[in-house]
Amino acid sequence: MALVEFRIDRRSGVATYLQIVQQVKQALRLGLLEPGDKLPTAKEVVAATAINPNTVLKAYRELDREGLVEARPGLGTFVRRSLARPGASADSPLRAELAGWAERARAAGLDREDAAALVTSVLDEVFDEVRGRLEGRAGAQPLEGTG
Template sequence: MIEFYLDSGSGLSPYQQIVQQVRHALRLGLLREGDQMPKVKDVAAQLAINPNTVLKAYRELENTGLVSARPGVGTFVSATLPGVTPAVLGPLRRDLRRWIAKARLAGLDDEGITALIADTFRETTTEDIA
């Protein structure tokens, strides 16, 4: 069973952190379809957080189809998230390396590179939404 933790420096609200930790665990294969999620009461007690926060995270996971609640029994993982195989990751990483080398040649330092990536990333995600 997954055990949650809270990172106060993450900049994410507790409910977002719970959602993210479930998604990560699914991607890394630590949680599988059919696994039971901890009870809301237990998460609230363990992390000393408001039970409504846990409920909210579980509800969001339910809405995205990752978990489902069986009344009187508990909440269970009901889907998997696509993990990416090393065969796919390799070429992507190679491309990125090539691009980083090019950016350095163009005179960007590390900070400039991360800023450009973050900025472009934001741009494309907002385009996707629009």
């Protein structure tokens, strides 16, 4: 049984293999995929989405190059590490706070785009400030850890 299903949008302008890379990363972030899980085989993806099998393999190679998955010849492609962080899981307090905020935004009369614009502007402010601080420091470590 496949653990994830890819949705391919042929008109999005985003290269098909990149759509698969992004969807695997999203599944890793959300904890839908965990270390040791097997990705669907190229044949399974192709049968469901009618895309070229080499596109699937190209996506898996890219994920392999980034150290997120590994190909085991004859067995398939397996997740090596997760991108999920405890604070970002579906049942985390941070998510609950955000859900509460979204409810209040809607009650205040904001529509989806208004709310998204607010969130984006706050994210830009907060994260760009952090990045600015880090870049200002010699030998700063990138934000992303190894695990």
